[in-house]
Amino acid sequence: MRVVWNKKSDKKPKEAEKMEVQELVNYFSKDLFVPKLKSKTKAAVLVEFANLFVESKVVRKQDLILELLQKRETLGSTGIGGGVAIPHGRTTAALEVKIAFGKSEAGIDFDAIDKKPVHLFFVVLAPPHDENNRYLPILGKMVEVLNESKNRKRLLNVQTFEEFIQVFEGIE
């Protein structure tokens, strides 16, 4: 993966340093875990995740979330390379921080920075000012974890939510 930290400082953002990787587990849930994404395109996978957040009652309006995710991709692709994308955003429509996970074995063209198809999707939604201000630390820690090829390989092999959680609990 090419992009990790700010090249100017060559340091991890402070936010990422404040979070233990195991804390990420608190933001996953079984109903936001999709071991086999149906979508084949970038547009479709954003719709699939927006629907998932509504079905899981994280938000009640699909179109608000979809618009947020689409606008974020307009700003620049959240495909960070290495077969990983982390679409994200703060939205008034969400009451708490949640992370959805989806896997595509075939891979999806997501305009990633390395131009390679994306297999692992982590979609992070947060309210405007989450109580503990965890949004940026979560994003930072996700990037740090997914920068490691061994973590990506393990995640590519998970089939169940339990296996998925075990991967995160096992990261040092």
Place this chain on the structure above:
Amino acid sequence: MLNKQLEFLVSLQDLDMMLKDIEDVKALGFDAKGIEKIQEAREALLKKIRKPLLSTYNKLQTRYKRSIVPVKDDVCLGCFMRIPTQLITRGRSDQDVILCEGCGRILYWYD
């Protein structure tokens, strides 16, 4: 159905937060070069919002970190004041844009 004007306001606040977060997400390594596209989308959104509502939103932005706040268990999560019953009924029906009687923020119902 969610009031279209409220929907526009929510989208506006979401875009404002996205713009505010740009430097932070760039520092994390994310691509965020298309700022002008987001600003264009924001401009387009501003044209859809009725002027009095936009004025309310802008005034609230100068006073608070966020102009639109959630209602949970009939309580405004901006000032934690209980919402009067008649406003709850109107708010839940999504027909009107409702302001909190305590803090003046725009209210958004989650359920």
